Amino acid sequence: MWKNGLINSIKDPNLQIISSEIAVVIKDKYPKAKYHFLVLPREDISSIFNLTREHLPILDELRLLATNAIEISGEKEKHFNIGFHAIPSMTRLHLHVISRDFNSPCLKTKKHWNSFNTKLFLDYDDLYKELKLKGTIQRIDLTLAKELENTPLNCNQCNFVAKTVPNLKEHLLKHIE
DNA sequence: GTTCTAGAAC
DNA sequence: GTTCTAGAAC
Numbered sequence: 447m448w449k450n451g452l453i454n455s456i457k458d459p460n461l462q463i464i465s466s467e468i469a470v471v472i473k474d475k476y477p478k479a480k481y482h483f484l485v486l487p488r489e490d491i492s493s494i495f496n497l498t499r500e501h502l503p504i505l506d507e508l509r510l511l512a513t514n515a516i517e518i519s520g521e522k523e524k525h526f527n528i529g530f531h532a533i534p535s536m537t538r539l540h541l542h543v544i545s546r547d548f549n550s551p552c553l554k555t556k557k558h559w560n561s562f563n564t565k566l567f568l569d570y571d572d573l574y575k576e577l578k579l580k581g582t583i584q585r586i587d588l589t590l591a592k593e594l595e596n597t598p599l600n601c602n603q604c605n606f607v608a609k610t611v612p613n614l615k616e617h618l619l620k621h622i623e
Numbered sequence: 624g625t626t627c628t629a630g631a632a633c
Numbered sequence: 634g635t636t637c638t639a640g641a642a643c
Contacts, residue, residue, distance in 0.1 A: 610636085
């Protein structure tokens with residue numbers, strides 16, 4: 447089943463960037479930017495909705511490995527989005543670590559873009575705070591989710607609004623030196 | 624999550 | 634006529 451793809455990827459040493467006793471960093475199979483890593487716990491936590499306060503130390507570890515992976519890439523951490531999808535498709539909790547260029551042939555749809563550039567993307571710090579405060583992560587409202595998926599294609603680096611996905615991708619190239 | 628592709632949009 | 638999006642996949 448495709449939903450289990452990530453769990454198989456963890457086991458493949460060829461895909462691993464770095465790992466610890468607690469978690470593993472792999473390259474996303476379909477990277478949506480120049481750098482796109484996933485940080486997954488070894489513990490079988492299926493998604494953000496299964497998290498409790500007991501897992502806060504694991505989140506700390508995921509965040510630490512995210513920083514390590516970025517260091518290996520040679521880029522600056524401020525050029526990355528670090529967080530979780532509010533509506534994950536694949537099982538096994540995974541922290542996205544993605545460079546803000548979004549320059550990749552695998553970025554193809556409006557939903558792809560909006561999943562990283564609207565409230566469909568939960569910043570690590572915000573999720574961490576919610577978990578600490580409430581002890582659980584609230585599921586996003588389905589109607590709101592649909593609205594967010596259909597948000598106009600706003601550039602993440604200026605106030606340009608693209609008409610189509612190819613139009614956005616062409617525009618994003620201007621922000622790359 | 625992706626692939627495929629019908630038909631909408633241009 | 635070509636580009637682009639969006640829904641089914643048994």
